Amino acid sequence: MTIRILGIETSCDETAAAVVDGGHTILSNIIASQAESHAQYGGVYPELASRMHVESIAFVVEQALVAAHIGWDDLDAVAVTYGPGLPGSLLVGLNYAKGAAFATGLPLVPINHLEGHLYAHWLDTGAEGSAAGNLRFPLVALIVSGGHTDLVLVHGHGQYQRLGSTLDDAAGEAFDKVARMLKLGYPGGPVVEEAAKKGNPAAIDLPRAWLPGTYDFSFSGLKTAVLRIQQKYTGPVPPRFYADMAAAFQESVVDVLVEKTKAAVEEFGPNAVLLSGGVSANMALQEAARARIPLPVYTLPSVLCTDNAAMIAAAGFYRYQAGERAGWNLDIDPGLQLI
Ligand code: KG4
Ligand code: ZN
Numbered sequence: 001m002t003i004r005i006l007g008i009e010t011s012c013d014e015t016a017a018a019v020v021d022g023g024h025t026i027l028s029n030i031i032a033s034q035a036e037s038h039a040q041y042g043g044v045y046p047e048l049a050s051r052m053h054v055e056s057i058a059f060v061v062e063q064a065l066v067a068a069h070i071g072w073d074d075l076d077a078v079a080v081t082y083g084p085g086l087p088g089s090l091l092v093g094l095n096y097a098k099g100a101a102f103a104t105g106l107p108l109v110p111i112n113h114l115e116g117h118l119y120a121h122w123l124d125t126g127a128e129g130s131a132a133g134n135l136r137f138p139l140v141a142l143i144v145s146g147g148h149t150d151l152v153l154v155h156g157h158g159q160y161q162r163l164g165s166t167l168d169d170a171a172g173e174a175f176d177k178v179a180r181m182l183k184l185g186y187p188g189g190p191v192v193e194e195a196a197k198k199g200n201p202a203a204i205d206l207p208r209a210w211l212p213g214t215y216d217f218s219f220s221g222l223k224t225a226v227l228r229i230q231q232k233y234t235g236p237v238p239p240r241f242y243a244d245m246a247a248a249f250q251e252s253v254v255d256v257l258v259e260k261t262k263a264a265v266e267e268f269g270p271n272a273v274l275l276s277g278g279v280s281a282n283m284a285l286q287e288a289a290r291a292r293i294p295l296p297v298y299t300l301p302s303v304l305c306t307d308n309a310a311m312i313a314a315a316g317f318y319r320y321q322a323g324e325r326a327g328w329n330l331d332i333d334p335g336l337q338l339i
Contacts, residue, residue, distance in 0.1 A: 003076045005320060006100075007313030008061065010093030011085025011113045012146065013044045015056045016309035017064035019075070023317030024124045024133065028067035029303070029310040032056045039186045043176060050088030057096045064309070072104045079109040079316020081116060082326075083336030084147060090332040098328065109316045110326040113307075114150065114338040115158075117143050117276040119315035120304040129286070131274070131298040140270040142261050143338070144285075145277035146172035146187075150338060151215045151260060153268050157318045162339045163264050164215025171253055171279045174219035178226050178249050182242050192246045193282050199240070199247030204229060206252045215260055222252055250284055258288045265293055272296040281305035 002022035009016040013034040019027040034052045038044050065071060080097035083090060101108040118141055121131045139154040140163075149166035169177065172189060179188030184195055206225050209218040226249055233241070261273060272295055275286065281302040289297045304311060 003317060003320065004070065004074055005109070005313040005316040006061070006064065006075050006078045007111075007309035007311070007316055008057075008078065008080045008093045008097045009113070009116070009307060009309040009312045010053045010057065010089050011081045011083070012089060012307055013038055013049050014307040015053050015060045016307060017061040018309035018313050019064055019068035019070065020123065020310055020313035020317065023314055024122055026123055026310045027070070028064045029308055030060050030063045030067060031303070031308055032060050035187055042180050042186055044086070046086045046088055049086060050092055053089055053092035057092055061096065061100070072100075072106070075104075075106055077107045077109050077316060077320045079111050079312050079319065081113045081312055082110045082330060083333030084113055085334060087332060087334045090334060094330065094332055098330070102328070107320070108326040108330065109319045109324055110330055111312050111315050111319065112336055112338060113312075114143055114148060115315045116311040117145060118152075118154070118274065119318065120276060120300050120308070120311035121274050121298055122314050123304065123310055125301050125304060127301040129299040130301075131272070134272075134296075135298075136271045138268065138270045139272055139274055140261060140264050140268060141274040141276060142257060142280070143276045144171045144257065144279035146170060146176065148277065149217050149219075151264055152338060153264070153270070154274075158322065160339045164217065164260065166217040166219065167211075168218050168220040169223060171217070171219060171257065172277070174223050174253060175279065177223055178246075181227055181230060182245060184242065184246065189279060189282060192250055193284065195243050195246035196250045196284065199243030199245070201244070201247040201251040203240070203244040204248040206248045208252050208256050210256065210259075215264055217256060217260065219253065222249065250282070254282070254285045254288050257285060258292050261289065262293050265295055270295070272298055275299050276305070278306040
């Protein structure tokens, strides 16, 4: 019998539950996204997020079991995200997982959300560009989400060395803020990517924060530059402006992310590169990374880039095998880091 893990994820605005077999086969992957409800506020409204998690968590977990055609007795453990994330959101998933583990007698495995993003690469996705079990350490991982931008050297399971992080805004946060400035909608990443397809990145000159000699990132100067250029228009804005700005902004972010990752590859000589997190769904980023980095660059289908619970179950498999178990005193850790 292989090991079956139920993953539960509620760190931000997706209520998610999934069952993963043997650490790689997705038996079910249920995601109730709240994005439409938050769109009217232009970003995630934390109180609404936790209330919506409360309303949907029981149903989402039940659906994950139904879709996997299994019952609680067929599971080996419950893996749950305990940080980083929004406190009220994390609490809903963690308390539900504790209740379920207590009632069923299953062990509870605590998972760092960022480790989850990384372990999405151990899932069999069947998609082009996926790692499909070909991973050999060491690996360089770029984890780019709404809350984090981390460049990490992965020496082995659970063995991480941080190379660099953002000093201010996360890459996804910059996409969301610029989308709001340009009145393109929410969430920012997909709408900026769509607008950028019709724009000319060379039409507007935007800065790149190289922060030489470090693997750190900074996106707040870029965001301010976008705002300054936009504010120059006191009258009507030329129709091409939004598409050109989206393209120039995206190119600036992609350039810095890819060049820093490439530099890390040259210095540390990994076997491959992993792109994870919501921003890694961006095709311009995926294409630039593949074109410029002379190693396999593994990417994920969109649904496994953004928040999901299959990645939590995949990370849970390795933590479970390593004997990791949470006590009933496990608490949320909203500011948790990977390393
Ligand atoms: O990983 P994720 O779902 O949640 C966090 O852990 O934060 O990442 C969400 C972020 C959002 O900021 C969203 O705008 C960004 O990922 N994102 C994208 C794309 N799709 C989602 N950014 C750029 N291009 C995309 N296609
Ligand atoms: Zn995430």
